[in-house]
Amino acid sequence: MVKDDKMKKRKASESYCLGIESTADDFSVGISTFDGEILANIISAYMPEEGGIHPREAARHHAEAASKVLEEAFTKSGIKPQNLSVTAFSQGPGLGPCLRTGATVARALASYLKVPLVGVNHCIAHIEIGKLKTGAKDPITLYVSGGNTIVAAFDSGRYRVFGETLDIALGNCLDVFAREAGLRQREGMPFGAIVEKLAVKGKKLIPLPYTVKGMDTSFSGLLTAAVNLIKKGEYKLEDLCYSLQETAFSMVTEVTERALAHTEKKEVLLTGGVAANKKLQSMVEVIAEEHDAEFCVVPSQFAIDNGAMIAWTGVLAYKCGLVTSIEKSFVKLRWRLEEVEVPWVR
Amino acid sequence: MGKIKPLLIKKGAEASLYLTDWHGRKVIMKKRLPKKYRPSKLDEHIRTYRTIHEPQLMHEAKKAEVPTPTIFLVDVKNATIIMEFIEGKQVKQLLSEVTKSERQSLCLKIGELIGRLHEYGIIHGDLTTSNMILDFEGKIFFVDFGLGEKTKELEARGVDLHLMKRALQSTHFRFTEECFDAVIRGYSKVLGAEIVKNILDKIKEIERRGRYVAERKGERE
Numbered sequence: 001m002v003k004d005d006k007m008k009k010r011k012a013s014e015s016y017c018l019g020i021e022s023t024a025d026d027f028s029v030g031i032s033t034f035d036g037e038i039l040a041n042i043i044s045a046y047m048p049e050e051g052g053i054h055p056r057e058a059a060r061h062h063a064e065a066a067s068k069v070l071e072e073a074f075t076k077s078g079i080k081p082q083n084l085s086v087t088a089f090s091q092g093p094g095l096g097p098c099l100r101t102g103a104t105v106a107r108a109l110a111s112y113l114k115v116p117l118v119g120v121n122h123c124i125a126h127i128e129i130g131k132l133k134t135g136a137k138d139p140i141t142l143y144v145s146g147g148n149t150i151v152a153a154f155d156s157g158r159y160r161v162f163g164e165t166l167d168i169a170l171g172n173c174l175d176v177f178a179r180e181a182g183l184r185q186r187e188g189m190p191f192g193a194i195v196e197k198l199a200v201k202g203k204k205l206i207p208l209p210y211t212v213k214g215m216d217t218s219f220s221g222l223l224t225a226a227v228n229l230i231k232k233g234e235y236k237l238e239d240l241c242y243s244l245q246e247t248a249f250s251m252v253t254e255v256t257e258r259a260l261a262h263t264e265k266k267e268v269l270l271t272g273g274v275a276a277n278k279k280l281q282s283m284v285e286v287i288a289e290e291h292d293a294e295f296c297v298v299p300s301q302f303a304i305d306n307g308a309m310i311a312w313t314g315v316l317a318y319k320c321g322l323v324t325s326i327e328k329s330f331v332k333l334r335w336r337l338e339e340v341e342v343p344w345v346r
Numbered sequence: 347m348g349k350i351k352p353l354l355i356k357k358g359a360e361a362s363l364y365l366t367d368w369h370g371r372k373v374i375m376k377k378r379l380p381k382k383y384r385p386s387k388l389d390e391h392i393r394t395y396r397t398i399h400e401p402q403l404m405h406e407a408k409k410a411e412v413p414t415p416t417i418f419l420v421d422v423k424n425a426t427i428i429m430e431f432i433e434g435k436q437v438k439q440l441l442s443e444v445t446k447s448e449r450q451s452l453c454l455k456i457g458e459l460i461g462r463l464h465e466y467g468i469i470h471g472d473l474t475t476s477n478m479i480l481d482f483e484g485k486i487f488f489v490d491f492g493l494g495e496k497t498k499e500l501e502a503r504g505v506d507l508h509l510m511k512r513a514l515q516s517t518h519f520r521f522t523e524e525c526f527d528a529v530i531r532g533y534s535k536v537l538g539a540e541i542v543k544n545i546l547d548k549i550k551e552i553e554r555r556g557r558y559v560a561e562r563k564g565e566r567e
Contacts, residue, residue: 160516166505167555205387212493214472214509250384258359262476262517283383287359290382338515 015085017318018073018109019311022102023094023122024147025053027062029073030308034085034315036132039077041301041308042069047185052175059097066105073307084115088314091119091324092332094147099331107326118314119324122305123148123337124159126298128316129309130271134296138345140265142256142284145272145305146171149252151215151259152337154345161338162259163215170248171274173219177244180227181237190304195241196277202242206235210247215255215262222247249280257287269296276300316344360396360492368418368428378425378492393425396492401427403468403491410466412459413487432489434481441475441518441525453525455486457532460510463488465536469495469502474513504548507533511549 015034021027028043046061048054074081089106092099110117127141140162143150149165168176171192178191185191208225211218226244229235260268268288274280281297288295302308317323320343352364352375364375378393380386397420404414415430437456441449456478463470470477471493479487495502510529514522534542 155516156519158519160519161512162516163512166552205385207391210388210392213505214474214493214512216505216509216512246385246388250381250388253383254359254381261357261359262474286381286383291357 014083016077016079016083017086017088017118017311017314018084019120019125019307019309019314020087020089020102020106021122021125021305021307021310022062022098022105023090023092023305024098025058026305027065027069027102028305028307028310029069030306030311031073031077031079031084032308032311032315034319036312036315038308038312039079040073041306042072042076043304043306044069045187045190047187051179053095055095055097058095059101062098062101066101070105070109081109081113084109084113086116086118086314086318086323087113088118088120088310088317089329090122090125090310091329092122092335094122094331094333096331096333099333103329103331107329111326116318116323117326117329118317118322119329120310120313120317121335121337121340122310123150123152124340124342125309125313126271127152127159127269128313129302129306130269130275130296130298132312133299133302134269136267136269136294136296138265139267139269139296140256140260140263140293141269141271142252142275143272144170144252144270144274144280146175148272149217149219150337151252151256153259153263153265154342155263157341157343157345159337159340159342159345161336162262163217163255166213166216166218167220168223170217170219170252171272173223173248174244174274176223177226177230177241181230181240190273192274192277195245196279198238199241199245199279202236202238202240204235204239204242205246206239206243208243208247210251212251212254215258217251217255219248219251222251245277245279249277249283252280253283253287256284257291260287260291260293265293267294267296269298271298271303273304275303316342320344365431371418372431373418373428374415374431376427376429394422397422397425397427399494400490400492401429403494403496404429404489406466406468406496407463407488407491410462410468412462412468413481413485414491415487415489432479432481432487434479434487436476437478437480437486438475438517440480441521446524449521450524450528452480452486453528454532457529457534458536459486459488459532460507460529461533461536464498464503464506464533467496467498469497469506471495471506471509473506473510475517500544500548501552504545504552507545508549508552 025046031040044065087110140153149170151163175191209221285295352366356363361378401417419428477490
């Protein structure tokens, strides 16, 4: 019996899933065992010289980076392409040209290796990697990134959205503010991190629009007001960064607390790129404590868009028998989180 | 305060609700407690604003013939409101307990009440089934106006109804469609088909907006 179990375990760990992430500005490849051990997570970020993400430019970056990132992932993980059991890819939501590039690579790999293909919802992958890495079982999730601001929790077969942004995403708000302030991001130091660093030195709270509607939030008015204040030049940039963060983070924390009180879940999971922000972490931790819930935050290398989360979610789906035929592997630019059945969650 | 020791009946995200006694009357004491996560200046501003704002809108709602608890006392300094205790059941619980036709008539009535608020220029700001109470006489009371505002703008009305829909989707996903359809039918009874058509279009627009902003930018290029 014991021997049998061991056999099973070893057999399971011999199965691997490769995941490709390419929804926005990152191209990433991750490799996960069927037990959730992440063997590789290689990320190549597209950094525009100026302005925001240009979808075609980003897609070009992805196409150019793909073979190198794939190779690195195989080297890092120590497994060979023929060892793969499944290939997963981020099927949406995201930027069309970027998604298509990742999907093309995934299809090619799956056909060549004759392994099944699994299309993964990007938002769900952020939740699943958070659960895997923190041990959270049934959390209320605050997912904040450059493209999404969502409060979600599982109920009856699906993740349900309790609140989200009515206009731009939290990460987008911080990025645009930083660009307007003339800040420059670089490898390993994205806009969010730069704003965070400056905010630590800020002391003065400048009144800015605070917009919460039910469990939804809105950041466009806040962004406009903050950008106008940069132009006016009356305040120190540190104070503006501080005020922007405090206001925006208070908004998402408030709606998360509302969803927490509403659902009475016992865990709060913070995930997505903005989850790496220490100030936001401390704020969400306060409300978790207040409601006797455990606070869980995804480790920073899995907070930003990454292939590991796609690989792991691919494993979960594949184990439930979910595969995507090549004909049905077209990308879904507006794929909603709550449209997806998640039979692996109970 | 009185004979009954304040009894915490709901610890919400924003406020704690206590059942207590006020000059021989059973009342709800709604206390907006300080939030440690936000800076104290911002916290005070939000709590003060909502404490003043909420009773004003509740009073206005009565003029629009939408039942709300009567306000007895507003203590701005302590961010506390004392109001009538409505004995009844939360619509949130009711929706899953009742028959289909009862559910539809409840939602129809809710839609009418939202219509009356909007026609009068009041936006509730947090339309969920937990903020509606059906009393024993069959009257539906609206509570929690803290996030509301006074406007007749299409955008604000659209967002308000979108929140209602969202609440149905997240909490009453088995009946979302039938419930929301009934809400809209009730709403049209008050505001008329033309306004409703504009609002439904607006809701669609609102729902597209927040989805994936980077992608929208991409589409324009």
